[in-house]
Amino acid sequence: MRTVYLDHNATTPVDPAVREAMLPYLGDRFGNPSSIHAVGRTARVALDEARDEVAAFIGADPLSVIFLSGGSEANNMAIRGIATAKRDHGRHFVVSAVEHSSVLETCHDLEADGFRTTVVPVDETGMVEPKDVAAAITDETLLVAVLHANNEVGTIQPIEEVAALARERGVPLLVDAVQAAGKMPVDVGALGCDMASFSCHKLYGPKGVGVLHIRQGLELKSLITGGSHEMRRRAGTENVAGIVGFGVACRLAAERREEYEKRMQQLRDRLWKGIAERISGVVLNGNPVSRLPNTLNVSFEAVEGESVVIGLDLEGVAVSTGSACASGKVKPSHVLVAMGLDEARVRGSVRFSLGRGITESDIDHVLEVLPPVIKRLRGRG
Numbered sequence: 001m002r003t004v005y006l007d008h009n010a011t012t013p014v015d016p017a018v019r020e021a022m023l024p025y026l027g028d029r030f031g032n033p034s035s036i037h038a039v040g041r042t043a044r045v046a047l048d049e050a051r052d053e054v055a056a057f058i059g060a061d062p063l064s065v066i067f068l069s070g071g072s073e074a075n076n077m078a079i080r081g082i083a084t085a086k087r088d089h090g091r092h093f094v095v096s097a098v099e100h101s102s103v104l105e106t107c108h109d110l111e112a113d114g115f116r117t118t119v120v121p122v123d124e125t126g127m128v129e130p131k132d133v134a135a136a137i138t139d140e141t142l143l144v145a146v147l148h149a150n151n152e153v154g155t156i157q158p159i160e161e162v163a164a165l166a167r168e169r170g171v172p173l174l175v176d177a178v179q180a181a182g183k184m185p186v187d188v189g190a191l192g193c194d195m196a197s198f199s200c201h202k203l204y205g206p207k208g209v210g211v212l213h214i215r216q217g218l219e220l221k222s223l224i225t226g227g228s229h230e231m232r233r234r235a236g237t238e239n240v241a242g243i244v245g246f247g248v249a250c251r252l253a254a255e256r257r258e259e260y261e262k263r264m265q266q267l268r269d270r271l272w273k274g275i276a277e278r279i280s281g282v283v284l285n286g287n288p289v290s291r292l293p294n295t296l297n298v299s300f301e302a303v304e305g306e307s308v309v310i311g312l313d314l315e316g317v318a319v320s321t322g323s324a325c326a327s328g329k330v331k332p333s334h335v336l337v338a339m340g341l342d343e344a345r346v347r348g349s350v351r352f353s354l355g356r357g358i359t360e361s362d363i364d365h366v367l368e369v370l371p372p373v374i375k376r377l378r379g380r381g
C-alpha cells in the first residue's frame with residue numbers, strides 16, 4: 001500500500017546526510033569530549049563544530065547554545081532554572097494559552113511551590129495580542145513565555161512586539177521555536193528574546209537532542225547538576241552523535257529553507273483547495289496568513305478527528321489530531337479550546353503537516369482517499 005506521511009510536526013525522518021554524518025560517532029569516533037587524549041579531542045572538535053553550526057542557524061553566539069535532550073527539557077530548564085535562581089524576586093509567570101504542554105505543565109507543576117501563572121488568551125486564529133502579554137506582567141513576574149509558532153494550527157506569533165514590551169518591563173522572554181525552526185527564518189538576536197528552545201527531531205535530525213539558547217549574562221540554575229559539561233549549565237556526557245547530527249541538520253535546513261517554504265506553501269494550499277472543493281462542511285483552523293507553510297489544520301463537520309486519523313491510517317496516510325487520549329477518554333486540544341472553537345469543531349479537527357519528501361502526487365493521492373473516508377464516517381452517524 002502507498003504510504004503518505006503528513007505528520008511532520010510530530011516528527012521528521014532523519015535526513016540521509018544527517019545519518020551519514022552521525023555514523024562515525026557511533027563507531028570508531030566514540031570518544032568522550034571531556035577526555036584530554038586524542039580520542040576525546042576528536043569528539044570535542046565535532047561537538048564544537050556542531051555548536052557553531054547550530055549557533056549560526058539561529059543567529060546566536062555559540063557560547064549561548066546549550067545542548068540537552070530536546071524541546072521539553074529546554075522549556076523545563078528555562079522555566080525551572082529561572083524559578084530556582086530568582087524565587088526571592090517574585091513567583092509569577094506569564095505564558096500564552098497555546099504554549100506546548102512542556103511549558104504549561106511545568107508552570108502548573110511549580111504552583112505547588114508557590115508560583116502563579118497568568119495564561120494570556122489568544123484570538124480565534126490562535127494569535128496572542130502583545131498588549132495583553134504586557135498587561136499581565138507584574139513586579140513579581142520572572143519570565144514571559146510565548147511560542148514562535150504553534151504545533152497544532154501553525155499560527156505564528158508577533159514575537160518581536162512581545163519581546164520589545166517584555167524588555168521595557170525588564171522581564172526575560174522564552175520563545176519556544178521548536179516548530180518554527182527550519183520552516184521560517186528564526187534569528188534569536190533579531191527576535192530579541194532571552195531564551196529559545198529547539199528540538200532536532202523536528203528538523204530531519206535524530207530524537208533526544210535539543211538546544212536551549214540562553215542570552216549571555218542571564219542568571220539560570222542548572223536542572224541537571226554534576227560535571228562541568230555545557231559550560232557548567234547542563235551536566236552529563238554529551239550525546240555526541242546526536243549533536244553532530246543536529247549541526248548537519250541545521251546546515252541543511254538553512255540551505256533548503258527558502259525553497260522549502262515556497263514548496264510547502266504550494267502543496268499545502270493545493271491540499272486545502274482540494275479538500276474544500278471535494279468535501280462540504282469543512283473549515284480551516286489557525287491564522288489564514290500568519291501560519292507555518294507546512295501546516296494545515298481543518299475541522300470536518302459531523303465527524304470525530306480521531307476517526308479520520310484511523311480511517312486515513314487504514315489508507316496508508318499518517319495525520320494527527322491535537323487531542324490527547326488519557327485514561328480511555330479523549331481530551332480536547334487545549335489550543336483549539338483556547339481559540340474559542342465550539343466543541344464539535346474541536347472534536348472534528350485534523351492536522352496535516354507536510355514535509356520535505358512530499359510531492360504533488362502524494363497530495364493528490366490524499367485528495368482521492370480522504371473524501372470516501374469522510375463520507376463513510378458521516379454515513380454512520
Ligand SMILES: Cc1ncc(COP(=O)(O)O)c(C=O)c1O
Binds near residue numbers: 208
Ligand atoms: C512547540 C513544541 N515545543 C516543544 C516540543 C517538545 O519537543 P521534544 O519532543 O524534543 O521534547 C514540541 C514537540 O512536539 C513542540 O511541538
